[in-house]
Amino acid sequence: MSTFDPDALECLAAIVEEGGFERAAQRLSITQSAVSQRLRSLEAQVGTVLIVRSRPLKATPAGQLMLKHAKMMRLLRADLEHDLRELAPNSARGQRDEDRVSVAINADSIATWALPALSPLVQGGLPIEIIHDDQDFTHEWLREGQVLGCVTSLGQALRGCKLEPLGAMPYVAVAGAAFAQATLPEGLTRHNFHRVPFIAFNRKDDLQRDFVCRAFALAQVRLKQLYVPASEGQVRAALAGWGLTVVPRPLVAAALADGRLVDVGAPHVFHVPLYWHCWNLASDVLDSLSAALRTAAARQLDPL
Structure with a gap:
């Protein structure tokens, strides 16, 4: 060779x-x-x-x-x-x-549990690069060889890679308290969802549609959508009264507890399963990454 x-x-x-x-x-x-x-x-x-x-x-x-x-x-x-x-x-x-170790992680995991998981490795000297994408697309970075591992919603192992279930991210539909009281006093229903704007991450983000379809047993829906390409930005936009957004429950737990946000979709919760894929190689670095993500996910995510 x-x-x-x-x-x-x-x-x-x-x-x-x-x-x-x-x-x-x-x-x-x-x-x-x-x-x-x-x-x-x-x-x-x-x-x-x-x-x-x-x-x-x-x-x-x-x-x-x-x-x-x-x-x-x-x-x-x-x-x-x-x-x-x-x-x-x-x-x-x-x-x-050129020594950077690259991984692909979805933005919602970055905003909630993944960074604390990786902090000890970074503080120990690991030169990491995080590439973010939607959880339905992060595995394409691994398939193309651009990263050595990814957090994704894909539950099937890629060729030459090993797969590890992490848990399920719970998503809730939230809106600012004033917006919710003025626009959705009875909460989000199958009769009013089409009248209010949803704040999505980007045009690849299907979570808003998936939540509505699952909550109200609908095969297909059309939503009025605004786009804010950051998980924390979606929350800030909801707090500012732009509309409602479907985001990870851990990301908005504090704002829900103090009343700044309202769970307008209650009691509906949409779960997205997450998996860690990485190259099937003997590597201390890969083992450390896998262990760190596995431990943090077990604390923050719901069981699959």
Whole structure:
């Protein structure tokens, strides 16, 4: 098997992660022509095109495999750093940008339980990068080799990966107290949901529709929607009277308790199952990530 140039592999990863040759050159502190040269050299060695020169740039299937290989090399370096810190703390070198360990986590998990889970690892020196996406799409980052693990709603293991159930995130429909009293005095019903605006994360967010369909036994609904691309931002928009939003119950527990928000969808609660997928490799770093997420999820999420 051919031995691939680590610098060329990191160059490929930088092009994909940064979304272009110029930004990749800036990150690697080399010229843009050197980036192109390294990529051409790697493509010549592999024997096929690795990057589709489109807007945005995309890795070809072969490029995705090489990108995954680059990420595996990062994981090996992270494992080595982990072992060195245990054996000889003063021997570990400084953190480099290309040593980052990437995971994909949905925004609602980031806003509630995932960051506290990862804090001890980060404080211990793990150079982590969190990529956020909807829980129905985070597994695509893993499938394409851009991350080594993901939190997703997909309950089927991906090829070459192992799967671990985490729990179910409970979602509730909430609105600011004044908005709820003026607009939904009787709460959200199958007869009034179409009249009020729902605050969704983005156009990929189906939670608002799923909640209404499940709560009122409807096959399909059309909602008036506003978009705020942050979990905490959705809550702030609801507090400001923009409308109602379906968000994780842990995120709004305090605001519900002190009356700033009202659970207009009560008693309905919508549960989204979450799973941790990661590469099926022997790795201390992966084991630590898995254990941290598993422990935190058990405390914060409902059982599946």
